[in-house]
Amino acid sequence: METLSHAITASASPKLSLRQNDNLSRLIRYSHGFSSLNLRTVRSQRRSRVFSKVECDQQSSKNNIDFSEPDWKSKFQQDFEKRFNIPHITDIFPDAHSFPSTFCLRMRTPVTEDFTEGYPSDEEWHGYINNNDRVLLKVIHYSSTTSAGAECIDPNCTWVEQWVHRAGPREKIYFKPEEVKAAIVTCGGLCPGLNDVIRQIVITLQIYGVKNIVGIPFGYRGFSDKDLAEMPLSRKVVQNIHLSGGSLLGVSRGGPPVSEIVNSMEERGINMLFVLGGNGTHAGANAIHDECRKRKLKVAVVGVPKTIDNDILLMDKTFGFDTAVEESQRAINSAYIEAHSAYHGIGVVKLMGRSSGFIAMQSSLASGQVDICLIPEVPFNLHGPHGVLRHLKYVIETKGSAVVCVAEGAGQNLVQKTNATDASGNIVFGDFGVHIQQEIKKYFKEIGIPADVKYIDPTYMIRACRANASDGILCTVLGQNAVHGAFAGYSGITVGICNTHYVYFPIPEVISHPREVDPNSRMWHRCLTSTGQPDFV
Ligand SMILES: Nc1ncnc2c1ncn2[C@@H]1O[C@H](COP(=O)(O)OP(=O)(O)OP(=O)(O)O)[C@@H](O)[C@H]1O
């Protein structure tokens, strides 16, 4: 189905200025409420077309939204509620029994006995979340589509409350702890905090009374590779794992088809699966959830979004991102010291972030030492009167040294395509860091100004480390909430932080496309204010 946003971005007029790009991105957001879309397509097309209001109107009618109808807002909200409904076991097992929760913090001792005499509970305790509790997804009321970062639904930017489900322990649970076999799997690239999340999932499962907990080694591959044995997990095993980075279970890209994964889950008797990973992993988790439903299996599949790239939609941030930004400071500071101590020193730092520039933007903001920040979401020229190199010359002439921070995915139109993909099918990028370093050297040679260029690529150092305190807390809450969601009978969901509150999202809504830096957002504008860089097109 061609979605509204898709259609908006579907055709082209090459090379937009930063301001034009801003307009387009604002209007993409403008349509976002109605549809999901493939952002890979949008990103490549986003720079290629200016959007008109007439077209928006045309498209909105295509999507059965007529803003002139007096009740369009309630229709939108009903549609939103449907989209953000979180799948529940009772959807396929209407007669599924629920039980009083075994999760009760008033219990004096952890559950170690069998439940032969019934489940322990404390009727006085009121620490549960009501299933009807909701959290506001958007908290700003923009009065105009021209407001910075405006995310509008209709041309008047009408305030429309959008509610999502609050995460946390429920009073009724849909799994008997003694019948649960829970499995945890970590997929994709490494990310600070994976061990913290594994640890909290295990600890919380045990508090519910689950004894059969296993780790699946090396991502989805662990479901199919007969040489990889599942790892029994307990509080004792995970007690100190958060003190080091990486994943106790190991990670991998690629892996078996979904049907094989579900076959393996059936063979092993897994009825709760916790999946830690990024957008690819979540696409897999959702497919596993669908397959389990197709086979009428009473299984809860719950995701915990993991990515240093911060490219998962709708959440304040993903765990590991803060730590990656913090680690990046060392690279930027080294680049600054090298550049500052050299005659006409230029430090270039390349930071990870496959298709989203969040790490580069936030790291530049945090350091205060960056003069030019280049991210994939904002087009730029290297050469020409408004190009990066001309501005670099100006910085050298006025400040004596400069620091350039580039995101891994920036400037891909300027480097040779690799035509390679990794085991999961992700495109392997050309090395823009090396390219810009060479271009800077060439340019200064050509104009006859000496320049001492130092290139730093910290690569995996920003993610192969232990989570910082703030990520540690985030991981703790997300891990616990993942278990609460599974026991509450939800499946095909993921946990997130939304306006500082914790929520459950249906998986498809957070991965319909990778989240990107909005060039019209206040945060990008703040970054520009901080670096002092101009528009490079
Ligand atoms: N559309 C999909 N359907 C099913 N499985 C998928 C899909 N996309 C990716 N996967 C599987 O998910 C796993 C992880 O995917 P991927 O390597 O893209 O990492 P990711 O979860 O996006 O994390 P990262 O942020 O580190 O890239 C792989 O095992 C891959 O096979």
Ligand SMILES: O=P(O)(O)OC[C@H]1O[C@](O)(CO)[C@@H](O)[C@@H]1O
């Ligand atoms: O571990 P790999 O496959 O080299 O992955 C690198 C990619 O993973 C990430 O760290 C997370 O998606 C990206 O920033 C980076 O592009």
Ligand SMILES: [Mg+2]
């Ligand atoms: Mg990914």
